[in-house]
Amino acid sequence: MEPKLAIRNLSKRFGDLQALEGINLEIAEHEFVCIVGPSGCGKTTLLRIIAGLETANGGEILIDGKGVRAPGADRGFVFQADSLLPWRTVWKNAVIGLEINGLVSQETREYTRSLLKLVGLEGFDHYYPAQLSGGMRQRVNLARALALNPMVLLMDEPFSALDAQTREIMQSEMLRIWRSGHKTVLFITHQIDEAVYLADRVIVLGRRPGRVKEIVSVDIPRPRELNVKRKPRFIEYVDHIWQLIENDVRDSVIEEGAHRGGRRLAGQAISQE
Amino acid sequence: MNARGARVSSVGALVPAPLRTIYARLGPQITSALSIAGGIALWELVGRLFVKNSLFLSTPSQIANEIAMLWISGELQMHMWVSGQEFFIGLTLAIVGGIFIGLVMTSSVKAEKILAPWVTALYATPTIAIAPLIILWFGIDIWSKVVICTLNGIFPMIINTDAGLRGAERHLIEAVRSFGATRWQIFWKVSLPSAIPYILAGVRLAVGRSIVAIVVGELFGARAGLGFMLIQASEVFNMSRLFAAVVILAVVGIALTSLAQALERHLVPWRRL
Ligand SMILES: Nc1ncnc2c1ncn2[C@@H]1O[C@H](COP(=O)(O)OP(=O)(O)OP(=O)(O)O)[C@@H](O)[C@H]1O
Ligand SMILES: [Mg+2]
Numbered sequence: 001m002e003p004k005l006a007i008r009n010l011s012k013r014f015g016d017l018q019a020l021e022g023i024n025l026e027i028a029e030h031e032f033v034c035i036v037g038p039s040g041c042g043k044t045t046l047l048r049i050i051a052g053l054e055t056a057n058g059g060e061i062l063i064d065g066k067g068v069r070a071p072g073a074d075r076g077f078v079f080q081a082d083s084l085l086p087w088r089t090v091w092k093n094a095v096i097g098l099e100i101n102g103l104v105s106q107e108t109r110e111y112t113r114s115l116l117k118l119v120g121l122e123g124f125d126h127y128y129p130a131q132l133s134g135g136m137r138q139r140v141n142l143a144r145a146l147a148l149n150p151m152v153l154l155m156d157e158p159f160s161a162l163d164a165q166t167r168e169i170m171q172s173e174m175l176r177i178w179r180s181g182h183k184t185v186l187f188i189t190h191q192i193d194e195a196v197y198l199a200d201r202v203i204v205l206g207r208r209p210g211r212v213k214e215i216v217s218v219d220i221p222r223p224r225e226l227n228v229k230r231k232p233r234f235i236e237y238v239d240h241i242w243q244l245i246e247n248d249v250r251d252s253v254i255e256e257g258a259h260r261g262g263r264r265l266a267g268q269a270i271s272q273e
Numbered sequence: 274m275n276a277r278g279a280r281v282s283s284v285g286a287l288v289p290a291p292l293r294t295i296y297a298r299l300g301p302q303i304t305s306a307l308s309i310a311g312g313i314a315l316w317e318l319v320g321r322l323f324v325k326n327s328l329f330l331s332t333p334s335q336i337a338n339e340i341a342m343l344w345i346s347g348e349l350q351m352h353m354w355v356s357g358q359e360f361f362i363g364l365t366l367a368i369v370g371g372i373f374i375g376l377v378m379t380s381s382v383k384a385e386k387i388l389a390p391w392v393t394a395l396y397a398t399p400t401i402a403i404a405p406l407i408i409l410w411f412g413i414d415i416w417s418k419v420v421i422c423t424l425n426g427i428f429p430m431i432i433n434t435d436a437g438l439r440g441a442e443r444h445l446i447e448a449v450r451s452f453g454a455t456r457w458q459i460f461w462k463v464s465l466p467s468a469i470p471y472i473l474a475g476v477r478l479a480v481g482r483s484i485v486a487i488v489v490g491e492l493f494g495a496r497a498g499l500g501f502m503l504i505q506a507s508e509v510f511n512m513s514r515l516f517a518a519v520v521i522l523a524v525v526g527i528a529l530t531s532l533a534q535a536l537e538r539h540l541v542p543w544r545r546l
Contacts, residue, residue, distance in 0.1 A: 051451055052451075053447055053450060053451060070453070071450055071451050071452065071453045072453050073452065073453055075451075076451075077448075077451040079444065079447070079448060079451075081444055083444045083445055083447070083448035084448075085445055085448075085449075085462070085463065085466070086543050087466045087467075087469075087541075087543045096449065096452065096462065097452040099462075100449065100452045100453060100454045100458050100462070101452065101453060128542070128543045129543075130543060148452065
């Protein structure tokens with residue numbers, strides 16, 4: 001079967017820095033794939049290239065076999081930082097993707113309303129982002145990306161700003177949305193247990209240059225309850241992935257420490273944490 | 274600690290409870306009103322008891338009387354009408370022109386390079402100093418004052434529009450871009466809304482500068498207007514009339530500035546949160 005999303009021989013340079021090199025990936029329709037790797041290994045860059053927000057220096061991105069270079073309604077991006085427009089209410093933020101693509105209709109409005117309900121924000125339509133908690137804002141971000149009903153969802157550490165409890169609830173919500181909406185999801189996270197809990201496959205990236213180190217298939221049956229995280233099998237997966245990136249993470253922490261305040265690149269990587 | 278607590282409560286006990294609640298509600302306004310009333314009373318006292326000679330100082334009662342006389346004779350309305358026309362035409366041109374030039378400046382690097390040196394140089398030039406020249410060019414009627422007013426009000430508008438449009442946050446632009454927004458859509462949905470608070474602050478500055486510009490313009494050459502009334506009064510040492518003009522200008526200035534502030538609050542509701 002043709003993959004939903006194919007990444008062929010992708011590379012990206014920032015000046016002297018080889019951010020990504022020779023990335024090859026195939027992601028099947030309705031697959032949930034998580035990406036983990038040490039800070040600065042190029043996870044965000046990879047996702048931004050797939051989204052069309054950044055251009056690659058080589059290689060290509062195929063969706064349903066067709067090359068893509070610019071952003072489009074077929075892919076939805078959920079940003080790491082809260083990126084709601086402060087002058088728009090929750091509702092107006094949720095429908096902005098529809099507005100931009102000229103798709104506001106009775107039907108899409110009702111769909112957006114159901115999404116806001118799904119993420120637990122019914123009745124908050126007229127609130128401004130400044131009136132919401134961080135968790136609520138991130139849920140609006142999610143609803144906003146889903147409103148266009150994109151078949152591919154690109155998520156860059158979407159839950160990193162949430163507290164542990166909200167995060168767990170969002171994880172199981174995320175699985176529910178993914179299952180019912182038949183989405184293909186590419187999800188970056190720093191938390192290995194989050195990756196193992198959510199993913200069909202976990203892609204482990206290495207750094208300098210950013211490349212695929214290993215792809216781990218997670219054979220834990222679905223639906224997964226939250227208590228699966230305490231099962232030995234689950235912990236084995238987490239340990240295995242942690243060992244894969246441990247040295248890299250150590251290197252990146254040391255390097256960033258040494259360059260802190262000196263080089264701008266390293267500083268940026270720290271501030272993204 | 275104990276003694277202080279006791280003192281506070283004993284002072285509180287001196288004021289009856291209902292009065293205290295009224296003060297809690299209206300306290301700040303009452304305090305300001307009392308301050309102004311006290312100042313006026315003191316002024317009146319000094320004028321009646323110490324200075325006496327109304328060539329040096331008019332008392333508030335004399336000024337009020339003068340304002341009433343000017344109103345009854347219709348002279349005041351005539352001057353206000355002339356200055357008001359100059360102000361509204363001049364300010365409107367400054368606002369529209371300033372926003373337009375600000376937009377042009379941000380539209381391309383070339384436009385920026387062409388316009389920026391002029392804007393910077395002219396902003397620092399005291400355009401009021403060339404008021405006599407402008408009166409020579411545009412005549413003694415309202416149009417010379419309109420030009421002086423526009424010249425003074427336009428720079429805060431240009432500079433704030435430019436700064437506001439450039440100040441749009443990158444991650445917000447990216448968020449909209451990820452939905453496939455065109456350049457125009459980015460402008461309308463992100464750059465312009467994020468510039469609105471700056472533009473409105475520019476309007477507030479322009480209002481103040483315009484009032485000063487008109488008065489000074491009229492001092493240099495006019496047939497009517499509040500500034501003309503002021504210079505006429507001072508030439509014949511009619512202090513009550515001079516003060517009347519100053520008081521009216523102050524009141525108008527306060528009223529127009531608070532109007533601009535109210536507009537800001539109304540148009541930028543998300544900033545109040
Ligand atoms: N616009 C840019 N200009 C120059 N260098 C960049 C740019 N964006 C990213 N980089 C560099 O590319 C490398 C990869 O960055 P990226 O943001 O993709 O890392 P990441 O894996 O997402 O890190 P983190 O886990 O900390 O979010 C980093 O070294 C970063 O400094
Ligand atoms: Mg990142």
